[in-house]
Amino acid sequence: MSGIIVVTNNFVRDIKDNQGGSLLKWIDYQAPESVADAVKILADSDGKARPLAGGTDLIVQLRVKDPRVNAETVVDIKKIPELNQMDYDKSGGLTIGAAVPLHLIYNNPDVIKHFPAIIDSASLIGGTPIQGRATLGGNLCNGAPSGDSIPNLVAHKVIATVAGPNGIREIPVEDVCTGPRQTSIDSNELLVSLYFPNPGEGFGANYIRFIPRNEMDIAVAGAGVSVNISNGKFVDARVCLASVAPKPILVEGASKALVGQPVNDESIQNAAEAAREAASPISDMRGTAEYRKHLCEVLTRRALNTAIERAGGN
C-alpha cells in the first residue's frame, strides 16, 4: 500500500490493534436469576447481548472491541441456580452448570473420582486466578480453535443443554463449534449445562497441549482423547485436536485406527498418524503448519498412552 494516501480515523483494523490493555467498550449489565429471564434478555436484545460467566474471554474481547462480540449488554449468568450445579447422578453421569468456575470443578470429589481427565483441562486454562473465574461453558461458547477444554469435552462425549425462546435443546458437544469463534448456539440461546454421560467400563481419557512456556500460553496444538478398553482391545476411542483447524476437530480416522484393535504401539501410532493427517493448521507466530501437524502426532500418541494407563489397560 505504499505511496497511497490513506485517511485514517479508525486506527483499529483488527483486534490485535487493541490487544494489550485497552479499556472496555461501553456496556449495559444485567444479572437475571432464572434461565427464563436470561433467555428473555438475550432474545430481546437483537443479538447484542452476551452471557457473562467467568468473563476471562469476554472481558478481554470487550477490551479489544472485538467486532465479533457485538455486545451492548452483558448478561451475568452466575446468579442462575441451574448454571451453578454440579450433580453426579445415579446413572453415573455428571452435570456441570455452565457458570461453574474451574477451581470448583477440579476440587469436586465426584470429578476427581469419576471424571479425573476433566481436570487435565480445568487445571491448565489460564493460571490460578483465571481458574477462579473461567468456566468450561465459557471455554466452549467462546469457540476458540485453541479452547483447551473442548477436545476434552468431545472425548468425553459431552452433551450441551441449551435454553432458548423455544425451550431446551441438547447438542452433542462436537457439534457446537462451527468455525473460528463461531458456534451453533444462537445469540438468543443460553448454554445451561454440560452433561458427562457415564463413560462405561475400561474408560480412560487425557488432554494435553503443547505450549512454549509451561503455563499461561495458547496451545500450539492440543489433543483430547478417550478410550474404552476391554480384554486388551479398544472398544471405543475418540481423538479431538485443538489449534490445528478453524475449529476443534474430532478425528474419525483415529477412532477407526483404534476401535477393534489391540492396545499396542502400532495401533496407537496409526491413530497418531491419522491425527497428523486430519490437522489443517496455519503457520503463524505460534508455529509453522508443518510443526503443528507434527505435534498432533506426538500429542495424540502421548495422550493415548496416558488414557490407556488411566483405563487400567496395558
Add this chain to the structure above:
Amino acid sequence: MTTTDYDPNVVLSTENDFKVVGTRPVRHDGVDKVTGRAIYGADYDASGLLHGKILRSPHAHAKIISIDTSKAEALDGVHAVVTAADFPEAADKIMELGEDETKLRDLRGNILARDKVLYVGHAIAGIAATNAHVAEEALSLIEVEFEVLPSVMTTDEAMADGAPILHEDQTTEELGDDSGVVSNVAKHFQHIKGDIAEGFKQADVIVEREYNTVTVHQGYIAPHNGTAFWSADGRLHIWCETQGSFVVRDSLADLLDMPVSMIRVTPTEIGGGFGGKIPIYVEPVAALLSKKTGTPVKIVMTRKETFEGSGPTPGSKIKIKVGATKEGKITAAHAWMAMEAGAYAGSPVGAAAQCVFAAYDLENGLIDGFDVVVNKPKTAAYRAPGSPNAAFGFEQALNELAEKLGMDPIDLRLKNVATEGTRRVDGPVFQRIGAKEVLESMREHAHYLSEKQEGSGRGVAIGFWFNIGFDSACNIALNKDGTVNLTEGSTDVGGSRTSIAMQAAEVLGISAEDVRPSVVDTDTIGFTAVTGGSRTTFATGWAAYEAAQDVKKQCITRAASIWDVDPDHLQMEDGIISSKTDSELKMTIKELAAQLSDTGGGITGRASVKPRGVGGSFCGNIVDLSIDQETGKITIDRFTAIQDAGKALHPSYVEGQMQGGSVQGIGWELNEEYFMSDEGKMNNTSLLDYRMPTALDLPMIDTVIVEVANPGHPFGVRGIGEANIVPPTPAIANAVYDSCGSRITQLPMSPGSILEALKS
C-alpha cells in the same frame, strides 16, 4: 530440587572487617511495598486530575499529510488535544541524557511525530479528558491523512542498496567525521588492535559464523506513566516513574524551551526499568496538555503502548571470526556488529564493542560497529545494552573453538583471560578485574564438577559490563538522637536506597536502620545522573560516603569545641568520638547529637561527586538443560550464575540482581521476541503472547558472589546490575549444542527451531 547437597548461594569473600557493609538489613522502603502503600507513578492522584491518551501510528513509515483534531475536541469530556505543533520551536542541539545522548530534534520527533511517522506505535497526538474511557473514545475521532512509504525492518534491509531512507538528512558518521553519504547507517566505527590478518595466519584453527538476534523488550511490569501540572505561575511539576528524574527535568527544559529551575520532577516509586525508563515518552505530552487545560494530566501507557511506543533493545546481526593456535592461544578475533537503532540513531553497538572481547587478552583484534536506523521503536537501554547480543556470537564461537581444539571451554577461556594490565581491543587498559576469578570459580563449582544427567546438555559462557560513574549528590542531616536522614536523587528500582544508606552507616559507625534514606525530587538535591549503567550503588554510594565523611569531620570539630581541644587530636570510630591522647574524652555520636542545638546548631553533610575508578564486572553461567526430542522444547534443569561483585554491599541484593538478570537472559534466549507482521506491526502485544518466563519455567538460580574488590571505591564496590544478563544466551546455546550437536545461531530458540535443528 528443594533441598540441595551444596550451598545454593555462596559469597566468596575477600574482606570482612566491615560492620554494616556485607550484611543483609531489611530495606527501608520494604514495608510500604509489602503493604501496598508505596506510591508508583500510576497511583498518583491530584485534585481535578484529567486522564490523557495518545494516538499512535498504524503505519511503519508514512508521511503525515494532515491531522484534524476538531471532532475529538468537540466530544463531551475532552478538554484538550495536542500535536507536535504545540512544541515550541527550539534550536536544534544535542542533549545529554545521562548515559545516552540524542538530538533534541530526534527526541521531540519521537515524543510526537511531526512530518513523518517512523514506526507502528509512533505517537501523533495526545488527548486529555475527564476520564480514560472518554480519552480513549476520542482517539478514534482524530483524522490523520498519511502517505504510506515503504519501510525497512532489519539491518540487512536498511543497509541494502536503494533501501528506503528514514531520514533524508542523515549521513553516516565515522568517529567525528561526516561521510556525507545519506544512509540509514547513522554511525560506523572501528577498533583495531594489532594486525588480525597476521593473527589469522598464525592460527591453527579458525571459527567463523554469523549470528542473529531479534527485538526484545525489558518487560518491566509497570507501564510508562507520568502526571504533569503546569501551574498558573509557569512552573511545571512532573510525577513519574523514571530512572533519572534529572534527565526528565533537563529534557523537558530543552523540549519546552523553559528554564530548568521552573521544572520540578518528583520521582515516584518505579515498577521496573532495566534501562527502559531512562528516556521520556509521555511526560512532555502530559505537560503540553496540562498547559492547555490548567489542570493536572496523567497519562499511563497500556501494555501494548509499552511494547510499541517505548524503547526495546535491538535486533542485531553479529559476524564473528576467531582463530587460535593448537595450544589454545587466541591469535586474532574479528567482530562485525550491526544493530538496529530503531527509528532514530543510537543503538547500543558502541557498548557492545566495549564488551565483546573484554574478557580476553587479545593481541590482534578488530571490531566494526554499525548503528542502523529501521522502522521500529527507537531502542532504549536494556541491562548491559548490546553486550548480550555480542556475547551470543563470540561466546558460542569460543566453545566451537574449544571443541575443535579438544579443550575444556573454561580452560580455553582461562588461557586467554584478561587480567589487570590487559589492553582491550577498544583501547583502555584494565585495572584490577575479576574475569579470571570468575572462570576459576566456575571450573571448581559443584555444578561444573557434577555428572550431567542422562540426555542433558551443559553449557558455559561469561559476559562483561563496564559500568559507569557519573554525577551523584547526597545530603545527610544528623538528628538530635544520633540517627540521620539521608537524601539522594537516584531513583530506587531494586533496593539501592538501602545499599546507599549502608555506606553512610559504615562511615558513621551507626546501624543501617539508624539511617533513613529518601529519594527526593529535583528541587531538593543536587544533580544526579540516571539509575543505570550499574552506577547507583557505586556512585551515589560514593556521594553518601563523602557526605558521611563530611558529617564525621563536623562531629569531630564540634566535639573539639565542646571539649576545647585540638580537633586533630580527636578521632571517630564505630560511632564514638574520642581523643587520641586523653582516654577520658569519649562521646558517642548520639551523645554529641543531643548537644548540637546548644553548641552551635545542626550538622549537615553534603557531597556532589563524579567518581572514576569504575570497576567493570564479569559474570559466568553454568547451565544444564534437556530437550524434548519430539517437540524441541527446552527445559532448564540447573542454572548457576557466578559474578565478580567487588565487595557485595548487601549480598541478598547482589544475588537478586544476578538471579533477575539470569532469568531475563533465559527469556531472551527461549521465547521472547517481537513477532512483526509484513506491515511492520508487532503481532504479540500482550503479556500472553510476549512469553516472558513464569515461575514454572525455571529452576532455582544458584549464585556465587566472587568478591574481587574494586580498588576504585572505598569499600571495593563494583556495579553488579548488568553483567549477569550477558552470559545466559550463549551458555544456553552452548548447552543446546552439547545436547543435540546443532549450533543455533538465531534467537530466540523457539521449540520449532530446535526441532528443526534436531532433525538436521
Add this chain to the structure above:
Amino acid sequence: MTTKTHVQTTINGEPVDFLCEPRQSLLECLRDVIGLTGTKEGCGDGNCGACTVNIDGRIVTSCLVLGVEAQGASIETIEGVADGTNLHPIQLAFLEGAALQCGICTPGFIIATKALLEKNPDPTEHEIRFWLANNLCRCTGYDKIVRAVQDAAKRMQEA
C-alpha cells in the same frame, strides 16, 4: 444505557459501597473509585497477575472482573493483609528474604501466596511455582520469591 450502578461489597472486612459504570473493571473501581491503589495494573488482560485480589476466598485477576459483578462480594486486597501494624508472616518472609526488588508485582504475589498457603500449608516447590505462574515478576527471577513462600509456610505452621 445504565449510567452508574450502586455496588455494595465488603473490602478487607469493612463494608464499602461504590458507584461504577458497567464498563469499569473491578481493578479500576478499586484504584480510581475507592482509592485502594495497592492493587496494580501491569497488562490489562489477565496475564501478569499484578492486579490479583481475593474474592470470596478465591484469587482472581481484578482487571478481568467487572466492578458491578462484585455486588455482595467479600474482597481482600493487599491493604488488608497486615493486621494493623503487625505484618502478616508472608509479608515478613518477603521482606526478610529480599523477595522483592521494584515491588510492583509484590501485592499480587502476596495475595496469591496467602490463598495458596491457606489451601495448602506445606506446598512443594513445584506447587508454589505452578500456583504463582500467573504472577509475573521481571526483577527477581522468582528464586527469592519461591524461597520466601517456603519460609512463610514454615512461619505460619510454627505460629
Add this chain to the structure above:
Amino acid sequence: MALVFIPSQMQPLTKGQARVEVEGTNVKQIIENLDSLHPGFVDRVLDEGNIKPSISIAVDGDIITMGLIEKVSPNSEVHFLPAISGGN
C-alpha cells in the same frame, strides 16, 4: 609526553600513524597540540570548543569526567572512543 592512541578511522589525519606522542597537561592542550602536529583533529573531535557528543575520551583507561580541563600527565595514555549509550 602523553601517548595518544589514534583510532583507525582518524588515522588518515596522521598518515596511518597509530600512536602519537603529544605535549600537554590537560585534554584541551593535547587536542590542540595534536592538531598542530597533524592538522584536522580539532575539527574532528571538537564542535564549537566542546568535545563532540559522539566521542568519548579516556585518559589512562578511565572515561574522563572533567571534559577539556581533565589533567593529563607526561606518561598518560589518551584514547578517542565512540560515545556509547547504555544502562540498567
